[in-house]
Amino acid sequence: MRSNRRGMALLAALISVLACAPADEPPPDQAMSAVAHTAGAPGIGDPDFPTDGNGGYDVSHYALAVDYAPTTKRLEGVTTIQAAATQNLSRFNLDLSGLDVRGITVDGSPATFARKGDELTVTPSAPIDKKARFTVKVTYAGVPKPAKDSANLGTYGFISTADGAFVTSEPNGSKTWFPNNDHPSDKATFDFAITVPAGVTAVANGELTGQPTTAGGKTTYRWSERHPMATYLATATLGKFDLRQGKTPGGIPNFAATDPKFRSSLDKLYTVSGEVTDYWGTVFGPYPFSSTGGVVDDYAAGYALENQTKPVYGGFEPDESIIAHELAHQWFGDSLTIKRWKDLWLNEGFATYAEWLWSEHKGKQSAEAFFNDYHKRPASDPMWAYPPGRAKPGDLFNQSVYTRGGMTLHALRKAVGDQTFFQLLKAWTAGHRYGHVTTDEFIALAERMSGKDLGPLFDAWLYQPRRPA
Ligand code: TRP
Ligand code: ZN
Numbered sequence: 001m002r003s004n005r006r007g008m009a010l011l012a013a014l015i016s017v018l019a020c021a022p023a024d025e026p027p028p029d030q031a032m033s034a035v036a037h038t039a040g041a042p043g044i045g046d047p048d049f050p051t052d053g054n055g056g057y058d059v060s061h062y063a064l065a066v067d068y069a070p071t072t073k074r075l076e077g078v079t080t081i082q083a084a085a086t087q088n089l090s091r092f093n094l095d096l097s098g099l100d101v102r103g104i105t106v107d108g109s110p111a112t113f114a115r116k117g118d119e120l121t122v123t124p125s126a127p128i129d130k131k132a133r134f135t136v137k138v139t140y141a142g143v144p145k146p147a148k149d150s151a152n153l154g155t156y157g158f159i160s161t162a163d164g165a166f167v168t169s170e171p172n173g174s175k176t177w178f179p180n181n182d183h184p185s186d187k188a189t190f191d192f193a194i195t196v197p198a199g200v201t202a203v204a205n206g207e208l209t210g211q212p213t214t215a216g217g218k219t220t221y222r223w224s225e226r227h228p229m230a231t232y233l234a235t236a237t238l239g240k241f242d243l244r245q246g247k248t249p250g251g252i253p254n255f256a257a258t259d260p261k262f263r264s265s266l267d268k269l270y271t272v273s274g275e276v277t278d279y280w281g282t283v284f285g286p287y288p289f290s291s292t293g294g295v296v297d298d299y300a301a302g303y304a305l306e307n308q309t310k311p312v313y314g315g316f317e318p319d320e321s322i323i324a325h326e327l328a329h330q331w332f333g334d335s336l337t338i339k340r341w342k343d344l345w346l347n348e349g350f351a352t353y354a355e356w357l358w359s360e361h362k363g364k365q366s367a368e369a370f371f372n373d374y375h376k377r378p379a380s381d382p383m384w385a386y387p388p389g390r391a392k393p394g395d396l397f398n399q400s401v402y403t404r405g406g407m408t409l410h411a412l413r414k415a416v417g418d419q420t421f422f423q424l425l426k427a428w429t430a431g432h433r434y435g436h437v438t439t440d441e442f443i444a445l446a447e448r449m450s451g452k453d454l455g456p457l458f459d460a461w462l463y464q465p466r467r468p469a
């Protein structure tokens with residue numbers, strides 16, 4: 001044994017001498033740090049959207065300065081990003097679609113950059129050490145072009161309108177108007193300074209930080225969202241708007257805006273949004289943000305998006321059901337955010353179930369009746385072939401993710417009983433407030449709180465390409 005050990009030690013010494021041969025010696029500056037500085041990945045690691053987001057850093061704050069001229073459709077922007085490196089970085093990427101980059105600094109020093117598709121690669125003048133905080137400032141301009149047809153969605157991102165813009169960016173359209181880390185797994189706080197021609201209103205997330213200021217025929221609106229937000233929820237919806245501001249009966253600041261064409265919807269939007277926000281606070285747990293409200297613009301999208309604190313409704317008068325849906329997303333999607341797009345039912349299934357709960361609350365059709373109506377659909381209905389627990393990148397917003405996702409929650413409610421089910425909803429929102437979630441975490445919590453093996457139920461409802469019994 002002894003001699004064997006000595007033989008091993010000699011061999012190890014020999015190997016290490018060979019490994020340290022002069023040709024392999026690192027240059028002196030790299031030798032100082034344990035790991036060499038390398039390029040951050042061009043994607044954040046979502047296998048379904050491999051180039052969405054970026055690796056190597058984590059954003060904590062975006063400060064957006066945007067000047068938009070509705071007549072020329074030209075946007076001039078300065079985006080200041082505060083981030084921390086999660087590896088030793090020689091360079092890193094941002095996501096940006098179209099637009100001309102004028103200059104980039106990192107910690108105040110000019111950086112070089114290159115563009116390929118929607119990837120903007122930034123090489124700082126000095127490498128960035130792991131865990132170091134750094135500030136990136138990107139100056140850019142151009143006519144934003146919305147994204148089209150990704151994931152079966154039509155047009156999304158920064159969409160110009162006659163009097164301004166309609167900005168709805170799910171799943172990856174925020175890169176159409178500012179450079180960022182465009183994936184929900186990196187949330188950050190936001191400040192906005194939006195300059196528009198006097199007479200145009202700019203509505204962004206969070207709250208106004210003061211009165212708008214006007215100079216030289218232009219008005220600047222300053223908004224601040226102090227809670228972490230996914231990039232797809234950032235908005236700067238611009239146009240002529242009538243406003244109603246105040247508080248919900250429960251005391252939450254409430255901001256409603258309607259395009260003049262939808263002036264008759266303003267009071268209903270304001271009142272119902274307030275009532276729904278307060279009610280969801282009793283069902284899902286305390287409202288996570290500092291204000292609520294909504295915007296109706298005259299862009300005929302035919303859909304709505306749950307922009308944080310400011311859902312926008314595109315070209316229609318929203319009814320109670322869709323307001324209930326978009327405001328439920330403030331808990332499910334906005335406060336609790338998915339790490340991967342495949343888990344989208346955690347957003348859409350919950351918000352759809354919220355529509356049924358709202359109807360039940362109002363003494364109209366019960367959630368059970370909604371469930372039964374859908375369950376009656378024939379085995380050949382496409383909803384049964386699409387397992388909602390694994391949203392497909394090419395068909396992310398399939399109806400199954402909404403309806404069968406909602407049915408999953410009702411099946412769960414029946415299995416665990418109302419008391420456990422509603423305790424579970426509150427525990428879920430409390431446990432992951434402002435954070436990230438996965439389906440496995442939800443199933444684990446449901447099993448822990450009910451004491452039941454729910455594996456077969458979730459498997460049948462979320463993962464099988466057939467109608468559950
Ligand atoms: N999340 C939206 C909803 O169901 C739907 C949606 C997805 C959307 N992508 C969008 C809306 C892009 C507007 C723009 O509430
Ligand atoms: Zn939704």
